[in-house]
Amino acid sequence: MLNELQVKQVKKYLRKNNIESRLIFGDFLDHICCMIEQKISEGASFEDSLQTSFSQLPGDEIKTIERDTLKLLNMETSFSSRTSLLATIPFGLFGLTWAFANSGISVPQLIHLFLFWSPMISMFVLLGIGWIKNFPRWSFPAIGFCLLFSMYLMMVSIPGISDDVLGMWAWIPLLITLIISFIFKPGIEPIKKIVERIKEEPTLILFALYGFSPLFLWIFCDEMYSRWMIFIALISSLILSSGIYLFLKSDKKRTRVLSIIFSGLLAVILTYTASHIYWMNH
């Protein structure tokens, strides 16, 4: 039986090869230890057995097995460029809305309405598709957005509809989305999958909250009307979108977490600086 230090060497090998899934890590830790023990029982030294086992199960091969397993379980951690780019669409729409809304440029009412509602609707649509597909990672920003947006909407009053704040009525869009999604995919499996995914990688909560960031920055720039806000809005949205893209593309947890922290911070700093300069001159 391998001692604690020897097991640690195998753990180190798995970590070095970036094996992140709890399931695969546990399986291969025991598997490699068994291989080593088998070789030791046949008369080889620990060091030789370790090296032979590592060469029989190279790190990149284990990583491929991890990727295949997660894909088979619909638990992928990294996605294709196409999927990652598609997931940034609502953020891009937010960028356009924000740019036009704060540019001071007047646009026809129809375009104005489209620009205002399209990012919100796209997030709710993404949530619905996420439900149907058991909430893959790319749908997490939509979960965060829809929850926070509904909470934010509770404190908002819409002139023409009600002079009072919306209160619980604010949850109607989310409720409708969930009912429609439920018709397409009945059952609570999608909810179970969310819990499973968060248990596997708790940083997904951060990724979900990240979904609210474009709207947060837009609210932050409320009442700021200037042509150069177009650039601030577009650049900030581009930065936030690249955070989403990198998070979904990368198969390394550290890169994923850093990508959303850095892009979030960078967009906040840029917007804060722009707002500071704007209010100094107005």
Add this chain to the structure above:
Amino acid sequence: MYGYQITQKVKELSSQKIVITEGALYPALHKLVEEGILVTESEWVGNRERKYYLLSESGKQTAVTKLEEIKESILMLVQLFDLKPLVYDVK
């Protein structure tokens, strides 16, 4: 049985002729767990955790059905290729 044990058992039963690679074994095991055909039990062996894969109650029934299907496929191949029935008769 645990993962490594499964690979060794298959080798032993097939006289070293069938080798299940880790790349084929673990994704399949996890998929079967997800489908409820297998369940897992863990125990500590020395300084590491070992996961045993066991047939669930519904999995036992599925296994019987699948074995019947395999048996039928083999018999069909025997008929198709006109092989000696005595060797392959599984009754």
